[in-house]
Amino acid sequence: MRQVLPAAAVRVMAEWAKQLAGIKGVLLDISGVLYDSGEGGGVPIPGSREAVEKIKASGLKLQFCTNETEATRAKFVEKLQRLGFNISVNEVTAPAPAVCRILKERNLRPHLLVHDGLVPEFDELDKANPNCVVIGDAADNFSYKNLNEAFRVLIGMENPILLSLGRGRYYKETDGLKLDVGAYMKALEYACDIQAEVVGKPAKAFFQSALAEMGVEPHQAIMIGDDIVNDVGGAQQCGLRGLQVRTGKYRPCDEQHSHVKADGYVNNLAEAVDIIVKQLHK
Amino acid sequence: MAARRVLKAVLVDLSGTLHIEDSAVPGSQEALKRLRNAPLAIRFVTNTTKESKRDLLERLKKLEFDIAEDEIFTSLTAARNLLEQRQVRPLLLVDDNALHDFKGIPTNDPNAVVIGLAPEHFNYQMMNKAFRLILHGAPLIAIHKGRYYKKKDGLALGPGPFVTGLEYATDTKAIVVGKPETAFFLEALRGIDCKPEETIMIGDDCRDDVAGAQKAGMLGILVKTGKYRAVDEAKINPAPYLTCESFPQAVDHILQHLL
Numbered sequence: 001m002r003q004v005l006p007a008a009a010v011r012v013m014a015e016w017a018k019q020l021a022g023i024k025g026v027l028l029d030i031s032g033v034l035y036d037s038g039e040g041g042g043v044p045i046p047g048s049r050e051a052v053e054k055i056k057a058s059g060l061k062l063q064f065c066t067n068e069t070e071a072t073r074a075k076f077v078e079k080l081q082r083l084g085f086n087i088s089v090n091e092v093t094a095p096a097p098a099v100c101r102i103l104k105e106r107n108l109r110p111h112l113l114v115h116d117g118l119v120p121e122f123d124e125l126d127k128a129n130p131n132c133v134v135i136g137d138a139a140d141n142f143s144y145k146n147l148n149e150a151f152r153v154l155i156g157m158e159n160p161i162l163l164s165l166g167r168g169r170y171y172k173e174t175d176g177l178k179l180d181v182g183a184y185m186k187a188l189e190y191a192c193d194i195q196a197e198v199v200g201k202p203a204k205a206f207f208q209s210a211l212a213e214m215g216v217e218p219h220q221a222i223m224i225g226d227d228i229v230n231d232v233g234g235a236q237q238c239g240l241r242g243l244q245v246r247t248g249k250y251r252p253c254d255e256q257h258s259h260v261k262a263d264g265y266v267n268n269l270a271e272a273v274d275i276i277v278k279q280l281h282k
Numbered sequence: 283m284a285a286r287r288v289l290k291a292v293l294v295d296l297s298g299t300l301h302i303e304d305s306a307v308p309g310s311q312e313a314l315k316r317l318r319n320a321p322l323a324i325r326f327v328t329n330t331t332k333e334s335k336r337d338l339l340e341r342l343k344k345l346e347f348d349i350a351e352d353e354i355f356t357s358l359t360a361a362r363n364l365l366e367q368r369q370v371r372p373l374l375l376v377d378d379n380a381l382h383d384f385k386g387i388p389t390n391d392p393n394a395v396v397i398g399l400a401p402e403h404f405n406y407q408m409m410n411k412a413f414r415l416i417l418h419g420a421p422l423i424a425i426h427k428g429r430y431y432k433k434k435d436g437l438a439l440g441p442g443p444f445v446t447g448l449e450y451a452t453d454t455k456a457i458v459v460g461k462p463e464t465a466f467f468l469e470a471l472r473g474i475d476c477k478p479e480e481t482i483m484i485g486d487d488c489r490d491d492v493a494g495a496q497k498a499g500m501l502g503i504l505v506k507t508g509k510y511r512a513v514d515e516a517k518i519n520p521a522p523y524l525t526c527e528s529f530p531q532a533v534d535h536i537l538q539h540l541l
Contacts, residue, residue: 001484106367144404148439151430155437169451179413183451187443190431 012269016243016264020279025061025216027207028052028233029225030092031068031171032248033269034085038173043077045247049084056086058277061214064092065207065223067166067200067230069181072119073097093210095165095200096121099134102199108161109155110134113146113184127134129155133189135196136165147184154192162188168230172249201227202234209239213238222263224272226250228261233260243272289540290476293467293495295485296444297352298508299529306345307507309315313530314347320541323474327467327483329460329490331355331399331441332427334365355470357425358383358458361396363469364423364459370394373415375403376425378404395448397456401440403417409444416452426460435479461487462494482523482540484532488514503532522536 028034034052035042042074055062060195068076073094080087096118103110103125111130122134125222133150133209154160165198185196200206220237225231226248235242244262245256247269255265267271285318294300300310317324326349330338335354342349358380365372367488372390374381374400386398393533395412416422428440445456471481477497486505501523504515517523526532 140406142346142406142409143316144401144439147404147443148401151439151443154437155430169453170417176409177417178416179447179451183413183447186450187439187447190446191439191443193429 016241017275017279019241019263020222020276022220023060023222023241023280024220024277025063025168025211025214025222026055026273026276027040027063027210027214027221027223028055028065028153028269029064029201029223029227029231030066030080032226032250033224033245034080035083036248041083044085045268047268051269051273052086054273054277057279060276060280061216062091063214065201065209065210066092066094067168068137069095069118069165069200070115072121072197077115078213080242090213092211093206095136095206098200098206098209099163099165100125101161102209103132107131110163111150113150114138114165115141117226122202132163133188134163134165135181135185137168137171139178142179147187151188151191154188155196157182160194162192162194162196162199162209164196164198166197166230167198167202168227196279201225201230202237204234204238207235207238211238222276224266224269228254228262232262236260236263245269245272288322289322289482289536290480291325291471291474291482292317292536293325293327293428293470293481293483293500293507294529295483295487295491296326296328296509297330298486299484299491299505300342300347302508304341304345306347307530308530309530310528311346311348313533314349318348320537322536323476324353325470325474326463327356327470328354329426329428330379330380331357331403332379334358335381336382337379356383356465358398359470360459360466361398361423362387364457365394365396368394370420370421372396372423373412373420374398375400375408375412379433386450391528392420394423396421396423396425397445397448399428399431401438402438404444410446412446413451416448416454420536422448422452422454422456424456424458424460426431426456427456442482460485461490462497463499464494465476467498467500482536484529486510488522496520503535505529505532 034048035044040093077089109126109130111133114136154208164185166180170177172179174280223235224243232242232244241263244268327452336464359509371392372394373392374396427442429442430437430440482501483495484503487503492502504522504525509527
C-alpha cells in the first residue's frame, strides 16, 4: 500500500477539505467503496469498516446509496454485516425498494427482467397482466428469449413504460468486465423507440430520497463513490458535493473525464473520512 | 428533368419486390426478361442476415427467375468485403446459414465483431465476449440495425437493439453495412462502369431502398408490394422518384421513359 502521498495530491485534498463547513451528512456508495464484490461474497476494502464506524461516531448523518440489484436489500445488508460492516436495512437506499414505491403509487403491474435474487423484493406486487417493464442487471437472465418477452410486453402497450434500475454501462467482476443494465435498457429503448425512466443513481429523485432519509439538504451533503458518472456526476447534478475514491471500478482516466469533475479525489474511503472528520472538529 | 439522365444500371430489391416468401410477384419473371433486353446493367441488392447468397439463388431459381450469383449483392457480401479490406478476424454473431458467405475468412483470435440476426448467439455470455473485444478496439460491424421483424408467432427483436446496447456500453459507433447506407449502394455498383446518377433502385422499403438510394444520388422507385403500407411514400423527403403498383409496372416505366 502507498504510504506517502505526492505533494500535489495533498494540495488537491486540501482544496476540497477547505470547503467542508456546513456538511451534515455523508452518502456512501457500497460496491467498490466498502468492499469489492466477487467469489464468496467479496472482500472489504482495507480501512472501510473502521471508516463507517468513524462517521457514525462523529455525529454526521449517514446513508448508503447503492445501485445494487443482484439481491434483495435485506439479503444484501446481511452479506455486508457478515463482512463486518455496521449497517442496517433502513440505512440503505436501493433501486428495488424505490421502484416498488413508484409501482404502487402509479398502479403499475410489472413484467420483471431482473436477477433471480431480486424477485422476492416484488413479492407483494400484482404482476398479472403487466402494464410496464422493470429491467435491472439480470446477468445470465439477459437471454434473447427473456429480452424478447420484455420487448413484446412493451410493444403491445399504447404508451410503453420502461423502468430501469440504474443505467450503468458495465461493471467489474473477478473474471472480467461485464455488461450492466444500461446496455440492455438502451436495446429496449431502441427497439420500441421509447425513453426509459431511470430509478437509482444518477437519477435526481434517487439522491433526493436518500437525503430525505437523513433529513439533510443537498448542499449539506457529500457523496463518496467509485463511479465518476453515476456517483459523482449524479450527486453534483442534485446539488451535493461528490468525491471519487481510487478503489473499485476507478480508472486513472476518470480524473480527466470529459464532463464530470469530482470535488475531490481520494485514495480510499478511510482517507476521505479522516479528512472530513478532522475538518469538522477544527 | 430526371428522365433526361442517361440510365445505365438498375438495382432491384429481392424480398417483397420480386417475391414474397415462396411466391413470385405476378409477372415479375417476364418483366425481368424485358429489362434484360435493354442496354442496362442489373444488380440485385438485399439486406439479408439469415440467408447466404446460395440460399437466395436457390429460391429465385425455383421461382424461375433468370439470375446469376454474381449479380446478387447482399449486406453479408458488404460485410465480407469490409472484413477483407481491413484484414481483420471477426467474431461472427450471424445465423449459421449465413456462415457460408464468410467462408475462407479467418476467425481465430478475433479482433472484430460482426452482428447479424442471430438470436441463438445473443445470450449474456456471448454479448460479454463481443463487448470486451470492442472495448479493446475491435470494430463493431452491423449487417443492419433493424429494430424488429415479424415472425409467425409475433414480433421479434432484430439485430439493431443488440448493436445499440453494445454501442452504448463501449461508447463507440457501429459500422452499418447494409441498406440504407450510402456505402452499400456505391459498393453494389463496383464492377459496373456507372455512376449513382446513372442508376435507379426498385424496392418495397421506403426508407431502406428508396430513401437510401436517393441519398446515394440514385433515383428510387417504390413498389406497393411486400412490406409496403399505404402512404409510405409520404414518409420520406425527397419523395420517391416514382411509386407504382409492382415490379412489372416499374420496368414498363423505365423502358418507356428512361431510355
